[in-house]
Amino acid sequence: MVKMTIKDVAKEAGVSTATISRVMNNSGYVSEDIKQQVLEVIRKFNYQPNAIARSLKQEKSRSVGIVLPDMANPYFMKIARTIQHRCFQQGYHLLFIDTEENPEKEREALEFLTEKRVEALILAGTGENRDQIQAISDSGIHVILADRRFSNLKLDTVTEDNIYASKSAIEHLLEKKHTRIGIINGPKTISTARERRQGAIIGLEEAGITPTNEFMFEGDYTRESGIEAIRYFWQLPDRPTAIFSANNEMTFGVYLGLQQLGIPLESIEVVSFGNLEFSSLFHHNLSVIMQNPQELGETIGDLLIKRLNGEADSVQNRILMPHLVPSK
């Protein structure tokens, strides 16, 4: 019922705990005879060292916190999954927390994780809790900002070129002769939302079009706000003929909204920042800025392992390049 300790094993094998430890960790000298004998006892009783005790002694938790705004969003899940694999390989485990874009939950999460003494923190943040995050970094925990950055914070970041990609989205719509483009943004607290908005505006301005507030809807990156955006746009006297939606969930909402209003989904040209799982099956006028969550995850994973191994480098800011896949 109750787990065996190193002492029990030592007694059973007639040696000291130090020897058991040496065998377990392949450290120091231990004669082949004794080693085999100890291994036999370990096998026989199925002894497993207590990772908690080991952590305490070594002052290494071998854990990494990962704080995400939405675990149900496939984009973030794919990032997390990739990192999880890399970590598990290295004997680390991930503590996931889903903040649901709630800054207060995020604050609690960060507190929780520092009590657990995570060695690193991967964060796609709400945009708040800036001081707390800086303090975590200052306290010696490796912080990697994923997908979303903070301006003026000297932290590792792995993000995407949101401005460029959004600009190209608008250009794509302009090429298709749309000039009345409804833009659905995310919350201004989030860097990706600000950047995507900015990119869109640049795209319009470079084409000589003045962005109007009327065609800007500030959503909150949820499905519901995509629906709301469509409701809003569709009660305008002059409706947009095309939509640029700043994330995948809102795009989903766009289609739900169109459906609710009885509007044929293919009748409106859409560009989505971020893929919808089913876009390949869709024959609607949907273009997608394909993000690459797996590559993001790998990049973060690599950087993470480097940091955990103490391979010191200056602050890293890696920027991945999403690309637009036009509608069929």
Next chain:
Amino acid sequence: MVKMTIKDVAKEAGVSTATISRVMNNSGYVSEDIKQQVLEVIRKFNYQPNAIARSLKQEKSRSVGIVLPDMANPYFMKIARTIQHRCFQQGYHLLFIDTEENPEKEREALEFLTEKRVEALILAGTGENRDQIQAISDSGIHVILADRRFSNLKLDTVTEDNIYASKSAIEHLLEKKHTRIGIINGPKTISTARERRQGAIIGLEEAGITPTNEFMFEGDYTRESGIEAIRYFWQLPDRPTAIFSANNEMTFGVYLGLQQLGIPLESIEVVSFGNLEFSSLFHHNLSVIMQNPQELGETIGDLLIKRLNGEADSVQNRILMPHLVPSK
């Protein structure tokens, strides 16, 4: 840089570590004066107790392992997410591991988790590693099987009525006058796959139809095997006119497969065990057996908390009832 310990706080406040501990945990007596004084020091230095040391001392890790076959599948993610919320509320954290349906990875995962001394294990297993799982349960770790069960293992389970639901799927297709139904199963090692297959067979037999091997395709619950299934069915001389797919990913594959073959997606009647995120936008002949991952997660969460609090009960076997939502 380096974290403060309880000793540092004690010294700073001019009291003993015992008093600090009492203040932190609201345990035992401590005069209001001293309490305030200690709290002040704690606040000032932003002291956070080391959860690892506490775990060691209390012999409680306050962690729970959750082992899933596919973190990218929204079904499992929604289960996990719900459980995570409940756990976090209670001060527990989850260690997620994604086995990718690989029994060897699962074995390693279980080993890893027992070393971490998780207090409970939630498992949607590959069907292998039976003895190891039994041993974990015997060692006093609460085990809850989620979605997938083991026969003859006296463990808590929270599952769905796969047989009944699959039977109703077949009945639905029969009512629509389909008699040539292609059935795409999952791997026989997995209980849900066996049960869904069984339910389908019962449905056919009760209608006086003899199930044929020709119309049974054994996939592996992946998108790819849905594609393969369609390739297989479509090279038969007498193709099926309808498809029953035993999980959501394979259903996705079905549509990808149809698309690849240039077959209009709506030309074939499909029933999917498990929802596709976009089914509500789809105007194809797609009926869905709606599972309820959130309810599953809540049920598991409730049971988990009960177990962790030692509210002893006999083995629980909860069975949820999915329902069929017919195509539009």
Next chain:
DNA sequence: TTGTATGCGTTATCAC
């Protein structure tokens, strides 16, 4: 090559 002893940061059991 092996053993002894100390300490990691807590909590809890005793005294006082």
Next chain:
DNA sequence: GTGATAACGCATACAA
């Protein structure tokens, strides 16, 4: 009410 102190399970410096 408060303070010493032992103990949780392990790794490691130092002795032997």
